[in-house]
Amino acid sequence: MSSFPTSTVLGYPRIGPRRELKRALESYWSGRSTRADLDRAGAGLRERTWRRLAELGLGGLPSNTFSLYDQVLDTAVLLGAVPERYRDAADPYFAMARGTEGLAPLRMTKWFDTNYHYLVPEIGPETVFELDASKPLGEVREARALGFETRPVVVGPVTFLLLGSALERLEEVLGCYEELLAALAAEGVAWVQLDEPALVGDRTPEELAAVRAAYERLGSAASRPGLFVASYFGDLGESLPVLAGTPVEAIGLDLVRGGVPAADLTGKIVVAGVVSGRDVWRTSPGRALAALGSVRASQVVVSTSCSLLHVPYSLTDETGLEPELRGRLAFAEEKVAEVVALAAACAPGGALFETGDGLFGGGDTLFGGDDVPSVALPSAPMPSEERSPYAVRAAAQAGHLRLPPLPTTTIGSFPQTGELRAARAAVAAGTLSQADYERRVEAEIERVIRVQERLGLDVLVHGEPERNDMVQYFAEHLDGFAVTRNGWVQSYGSRCTRPPILHGDVGRPAPITVRWAAYAQSLTSRPVKGMLTGPVTIVAWSFVRDDLPLRDVVFQVADAIRQEVRDLEAAGLSIIQVDEPALRELLPLRRSAQAEYLEWAVAAYRRATSGASDRTQIHTHLCYSDADQILAAIDGLDADVTTIESARSGARILGAVSAFGRGLGPGVYDIHSPRVPSTEEVESLLRRALEELPVERVWVNPDCGLKTRTYEEVEASLANVVTAARRLRPAL
Ligand code: GLN
Numbered sequence: 128m129s130s131f132p133t134s135t136v137l138g139y140p141r142i143g144p145r146r147e148l149k150r151a152l153e154s155y156w157s158g159r160s161t162r163a164d165l166d167r168a169g170a171g172l173r174e175r176t177w178r179r180l181a182e183l184g185l186g187g188l189p190s191n192t193f194s195l196y197d198q199v200l201d202t203a204v205l206l207g208a209v210p211e212r213y214r215d216a217a218d219p220y221f222a223m224a225r226g227t228e229g230l231a232p233l234r235m236t237k238w239f240d241t242n243y244h245y246l247v248p249e250i251g252p253e254t255v256f257e258l259d260a261s262k263p264l265g266e267v268r269e270a271r272a273l274g275f276e277t278r279p280v281v282v283g284p285v286t287f288l289l290l291g292s293a294l295e296r297l298e299e300v301l302g303c304y305e306e307l308l309a310a311l312a313a314e315g316v317a318w319v320q321l322d323e324p325a326l327v328g329d330r331t332p333e334e335l336a337a338v339r340a341a342y343e344r345l346g347s348a349a350s351r352p353g354l355f356v357a358s359y360f361g362d363l364g365e366s367l368p369v370l371a372g373t374p375v376e377a378i379g380l381d382l383v384r385g386g387v388p389a390a391d392l393t394g395k396i397v398v399a400g401v402v403s404g405r406d407v408w409r410t411s412p413g414r415a416l417a418a419l420g421s422v423r424a425s426q427v428v429v430s431t432s433c434s435l436l437h438v439p440y441s442l443t444d445e446t447g448l449e450p451e452l453r454g455r456l457a458f459a460e461e462k463v464a465e466v467v468a469l470a471a472a473c474a475p476g477g478a479l480f481e482t483g484d485g486l487f488g489g490g491d492t493l494f495g496g497d498d499v500p501s502v503a504l505p506s507a508p509m510p511s512e513e514r515s516p517y518a519v520r521a522a523a524q525a526g527h528l529r530l531p532p533l534p535t536t537t538i539g540s541f542p543q544t545g546e547l548r549a550a551r552a553a554v555a556a557g558t559l560s561q562a563d564y565e566r567r568v569e570a571e572i573e574r575v576i577r578v579q580e581r582l583g584l585d586v587l588v589h590g591e592p593e594r595n596d597m598v599q600y601f602a603e604h605l606d607g608f609a610v611t612r613n614g615w616v617q618s619y620g621s622r623c624t625r626p627p628i629l630h631g632d633v634g635r636p637a638p639i640t641v642r643w644a645a646y647a648q649s650l651t652s653r654p655v656k657g658m659l660t661g662p663v664t665i666v667a668w669s670f671v672r673d674d675l676p677l678r679d680v681v682f683q684v685a686d687a688i689r690q691e692v693r694d695l696e697a698a699g700l701s702i703i704q705v706d707e708p709a710l711r712e713l714l715p716l717r718r719s720a721q722a723e724y725l726e727w728a729v730a731a732y733r734r735a736t737s738g739a740s741d742r743t744q745i746h747t748h749l750c751y752s753d754a755d756q757i758l759a760a761i762d763g764l765d766a767d768v769t770t771i772e773s774a775r776s777g778a779r780i781l782g783a784v785s786a787f788g789r790g791l792g793p794g795v796y797d798i799h800s801p802r803v804p805s806t807e808e809v810e811s812l813l814r815r816a817l818e819e820l821p822v823e824r825v826w827v828n829p830d831c832g833l834k835t836r837t838y839e840e841v842e843a844s845l846a847n848v849v850t851a852a853r854r855l856r857p858a859l
């Protein structure tokens with residue numbers, strides 16, 4: 128077996144430093160360019176990445192980490208798991224990714240505990256696995272033509288099948304992987320990387336047996352490259368001895384999230400993930416070198432903890448950041464430089480530490496370094512006051528709000544128009560004054576209020592026209608956060624987010640949303656619902672400091688939101704919604720850690736909301752169907768009204784949440800599609816809800832915010848929603 132390079136990364140961003148892939152995709156989807164144009168754009172991005180990694184001095188270059196949409200979808204295509212119904216589409220790949228005329232896309236969900244979304248493989252009795260290795264082989268050849276030998280990266284068989292809930296198909300799938308290995312070997316590929324992040328979660332004895340069987344079999348394949356099985360996002364735990372007992376030559380460990388294993392791995396190559404792929408902080412060389420030094424293996428390769436997909440490309444553009452903060456940061460390119468420097472330091476004669484110069488600035492003074500003092504948490508973790516029991520609150524709210532049965536409302540955002548986005552860009556560019564911008568926001572709020580009045584909604588919203596994003600907007604107005612200019616991270620397909628960087632103690636120097644909410648309320652006699660993002664979600668969708676426990680960081684944000692809740696109440700808002708759509712996302716992968724997380728996450732939410740008086744109605748909103756694991760926690764939030772996605776997940780979620788005993792708004796239509804639901808359809812969903820829930824607790828609302836829809840769609844849909852609710856009311 129050939130030796131492994133001394134440094135590598137598990138994967139790299141692919142959207143393009145200027146989101147070139149996003150533009151190429153959107154142009155292709157809208158028919159403005161051809162598939163050949165798109166493929167050319169992809170090839171350009173791959174070339175740029177390999178060249179850059181080589182320039183930075185990285186040893187092992189990965190390939191097949193590029194994707195036009197998603198690496199799990201790519202793996203499904205690789206293995207022939209393309210459902211029949213997509214095969215005749217003009218472009219089956221994008222039909223699976225995004226749907227097409229009359230054909231819904233594959234289900235999409237979050238990749239482990241990240242904010243990246245993958246397409247769930249659909250594997251049924253009719254699935255015939257059949258290898259199509261054109262993509263990985265094509266990338267190997269493409270790189271070779273540029274002068275680079277690469278290590279193709281493919282999602283491993285166990286993770287792929289676990290994501291597709293079809294582990295029983297292992298034997299068949301392994302046949303495809305064997306063929307793939309043979310094809311790569313024939314191509315002269317030295318190493319292949321099989322990603323098995325599922326192995327860092329709790330695995331049953333049967334699943335562990337599948338891991339053993341898979342890698343025994345692939346390890347004994349007659350013709351194959353060296354096998355590198357990568358794990359990430361945590362500790363391999365009980366999977367490590369299983370994997371170590373198979374013939375795979377190299378094992379990747381996440382030494383940022385997981386500890387250095389006590390096991391003696393001499394005989395294996397360990398690809399040691401000491402540079403975090405999940406945060407934006409510079410690596411503490413002391414810690415990294417200590418971890419590297421304590422791994423017992425035949426070779427220790429310096430690497431990232433996971434793919435760098437989850438961090439932005441480069442700090443080069445971020446000239447607007449405070450120099451002190453910027454000095455503590457590392458994005459993908461800077462992390463690659465760290466990997467290279469650490470590998471040099473580990474090499475015989477490596478002198479980085481003695482000379483104390485260069486990359487690491489001569490000392491272990493980095494953020495997250497060993498000696499950085501944490502800031503003490505100022506206040507106690509539990510809410511300082513609890514609200515009255517629900518019955519007391521409900522009575523106070525009913526007397527005050529005087530809502531009809533089956534009250535209608537929305538989740539907060541109304542369509543974000545191109546003019547608003549352009550106006551925000553103009554303010555940033557200095558071509559529009561803040562005052563002019565604010566007048567436009569007010570005009571939009573007025574429009575949203577009038578639309579809702581005309582449609583006859585009962586609880587109105589201001590429509591969130593001032594917000595670019597439900598997290599970034601708050602980050603821009605809170606102390607302790609910085610926002611980047613170009614720090615885009617892929618969320619799914621062509622979609623990216625720009626996670627704010629939470630780097631210091633969080634504070635709220637001034638009210639944030641009060642002025643807009645109060646303005647909206649001043650325009651109407653109907654109740655307007657104030658709209659805030661919850662502390663867990665703000666933290667989940669930001670890069671956060673790692674010198675404090677996550678819990679303490681979330682509590683600091685909770686305190687800021689608590690002040691905002693109080694100020695909204697004081698400004699006359701009698702309903703306040705605090706969204707917490709990311710509550711599920713931060714759930715630890717290991718069951719043993721979940722209860723503790725849920726306990727503090729719920730406590731943080733209550734801390735944020737418990738300052739409201741009994742008369743103020745607190746709403747919360749969550750938008751995913753796989754809420755099953757956290758139902759008790761959602762109940763624990765103790766919100767007076769919970770709106771939740773249910774149009775797609777249907778009766779299952781209704782049954783599950785019916786025990787809450789407080790207000791519930793199961794979504795009556797899916798906002799992800801431009802389709803306008805008919806009145807009958809909404810009515811029948813409501814009837815179904817009324818079978819499970821007492822009428823006085825049911826609210827009527829869409830599944831989620833309306834910001835990605837057009838006014839035309841929204842008005843037509845909401846008109847039918849209001850009609851459906853009104854039709855049912857007299858019968859009650
Ligand atoms: N209030 C937000 C909106 O309506 C909620 C978005 C979300 O749930 N992700 O857009």
Ligand code: ZN
Pocket residue numbers: 538708748749750830831832
């Ligand atoms: Zn939502």
